Amino acid sequence: MQIIYKVFALALLLGVLSPLNSQNQEPAPCGTRIGVSPWLRDFQNRIHSSSRTDDVLYLPLQVHMVGTDQGTGYMSTKAVFQAFCTLNEDFAQANIQFFLANPINYIDNSGYYQHEFDGGYDMMAQNNFPNVINCYIVEDPAGNCGYFFPGVDGIALAKGCTGPNDHTWAHEVGHFLSLPHPFYGWEGETHNYSSPAPLSWEGWQVEKVDGSNCTNAGDGFCDTAPDYLNYRWNCNADGFSSTVQTDPNGATFVSDGTLYMSYSNAACKSTFSDDQIAAMRANIEEVRTNLITLPPAVEDITISAQDEINLLVPASGVLAEGDPVTLTWEAIPGATHYIVQVNPFNFFSIIFEEQIVEGPSIQISGLQPNRTHYWRIKPFNWYNTCSDFTSSSSFETGITTATQERLPGESFQISPNPSSTGQVSLRIQTTTNTLANWQLIDSRGSLQQTGSFQTSTGTQEQVLDISGLPAGLYFIQLQLDGRQSVHKLMVN
Ligand SMILES: [Zn+2]
Structure with a gap:
């Protein structure tokens, strides 16, 4: 043959x-x-x-x-x-x-x-x-x-x-790992799907519904059914295409969208066929032998979003003093690394500080003094990145923490604050000519307004229209020359 x-x-x-x-x-x-x-x-x-x-x-x-x-x-x-x-x-x-x-x-x-x-x-x-x-x-x-x-x-x-x-x-x-598309041969071809398919495309056979040529057509796997759909398509509740196709013998069929290798929408996909799996495993063992290694020697991680971090340093009731601040927590079994997020507000849709650390300890510079900070961690190791972030917990910074990331002579004021006038002014005193970027964020972490303006040595004022904002707590995040600070705004 x-x-x-x-x-x-x-x-x-x-x-x-x-x-x-x-x-x-x-x-x-x-x-x-x-x-x-x-x-x-x-x-x-x-x-x-x-x-x-x-x-x-x-x-x-x-x-x-x-x-x-x-x-x-x-x-x-x-x-x-x-x-x-x-x-x-x-x-x-x-x-x-x-x-x-x-x-x-x-x-x-x-x-x-x-x-x-x-x-x-x-x-x-x-x-x-x-x-x-x-x-x-x-x-x-x-x-x-x-x-x-x-x-x-x-x-x-x-x-x-x-x-x-x-x-x-x-x-x-x-x-x-060697798998072609189940519609292999059809890539780039245009066809009226209500008409019978040709016997072949450019010398490659078109797969028939009766299975008679399954090893010589399409992807060559007999447990993946014929599929001619070479564009992104949506499936019905059973995972099949709505487009009916006609094979070279005149037999009609629909495509199986559950296969990862098809072009169905993401929501349709859930499987490799048994023969596809056998081929991938054989490809690893016969062709890609350089990839075969021992599994990483780490245990699994189980943590849910309800779990909190058990902070060891600073101890309960003790302020986090100094700059940088050191936080140490109880290690989570199986974790080799942690993503740590620290914010001066209790939501994480916007991230003020994020680091990946090896082991259960972190040093953070530039935290604002005298305020509550919220933090959470996501433990992971090199093959398990599936765990949630923990729920957030908080710590207080003391007065000797570094002032906000700010140069000498810089200041930032919001007035009036609280505000009920429909307007607030941001007043920035700087010693540099730079672009100031600001973001107004609500207490759920949604970005409400954003803008920027040029500063020069001295005091500049920017007026924000907040007449459309519901009463509540807001945050203004200011970025100046790569430095950033966060300020509360109450709208009454
Ligand atoms: Zn592909």
């Missing part, structure tokens, strides 16, 4: 995948065009005779967080950890788990942040770590939600397609 397969070529990826979407359009679901590789073809021929272990396979993964040249635009650590947690949940059915091989690698490069495929190639060629799955989180990966680039062996993901309920990451890692 003649073996027919489409060989992936770099030129194909670089040359054929246009036109790219412009920024205003929805990203394309995926930019990967891998077909049934010779290895996968061979494996599919022996899939039912191959023995299969059920051991959990642990694979090292490297997150590269890409921002602009100015170091802005990064996805938050919390959001990346949620997405990584989802990736591990998606692969739990395959007994494949990923762990963060190293701390997140930050890359400031606007040309990578929004890139075309050639920029993505450079990004991976320049920054890949050896013997890990390299994943780059960017703003725009060549107009797609994500892609796997076989030639340079890296994955690019769009921030906007890497939310806690998205499965782009699992889809692209599926490609990394």
Whole structure:
């Protein structure tokens, strides 16, 4: 029997995948065009005779967080950890788990942040770590939600397609571990789905409903049903497409949107097929043997959002004095690291101070004196990033804490405060010419107003219209030359 397969070529990826979407359009679901590789073809021929272990396979993964040249635009650590947690949940059915091989690698490069495929190639060629799955989180990966680039062996993901309920990451890692799309062959083809499909596209057979050519068509897996839908589509409650398709024999069918490797919406997706799982596991054990390592020696973490932090230093009733302030808490079993957030208000939709620390202690500079601070932590280790933040608890700073991040001669006043006049003035005295940015935040943490103005040596005044604001407590966060301070405003 003649073996027919489409060989992936770099030129194909670089040359054929246009036109790219412009920024205003929805990203394309995926930019990967891998077909049934010779290895996968061979494996599919022996899939039912191959023995299969059920051991959990642990694979090292490297997150590269890409921002602009100015170091802005990064996805938050919390959001990346949620997405990584989802990736591990998606692969739990395959007994494949990923762990963060190293701390997140930050890359400031606007040309990578929004890139075309050639920029993505450079990004991976320049920054890949050896013997890990390299994943780059960017703003725009060549107009797609994500892609796997076989030639340079890296994955690019769009921030906007890497939310806690998205499965782009699992889809692209599926490609990394040899899986084609179930509609393989249809990428880039246009077709009137109410008409019977052709027998083949560019030499690759179109899969028939009766299963007669399942090993030579589509993705080559016989337990993934025919699927011709090469665009993002929504599913019904049972996970199937509403678009009825017609195979070359005239038989009609709908597509299975539960497969991670399909182009269905994120909410439809929940599974890899048994044969897809067998192929990914065999690919690790036969091809990607450099990834096989012992699992990290850490226990699991169980913590819920109701749990509080048990603060050891400062002890109960003792002020947190000095600058920097040191906080030490009772270690959480299984945690090797913590994300710590500290705010001068009791909400966390806006973060005043965030650090990742190894071990249960942190030093924080620049806290405001004489005030209550609220803080919470999220424990994690390199393969479990799923735990919640704890609920917040508080501590008081003493009078010897550093004054707000402010230069000598600087001052900031809000008047009147409390205010019932519909207006307040911000009066800033500075010794520098700089841009002052301010944000007005309500007590639930929602941004109400924002603005900026130029300062010069002396006193400047900025008048805010607050006539539309309901009575209550507000905060004005001021940023001046990279320094920031937070001030209360009462509206009566
Ligand atoms: Zn894909």
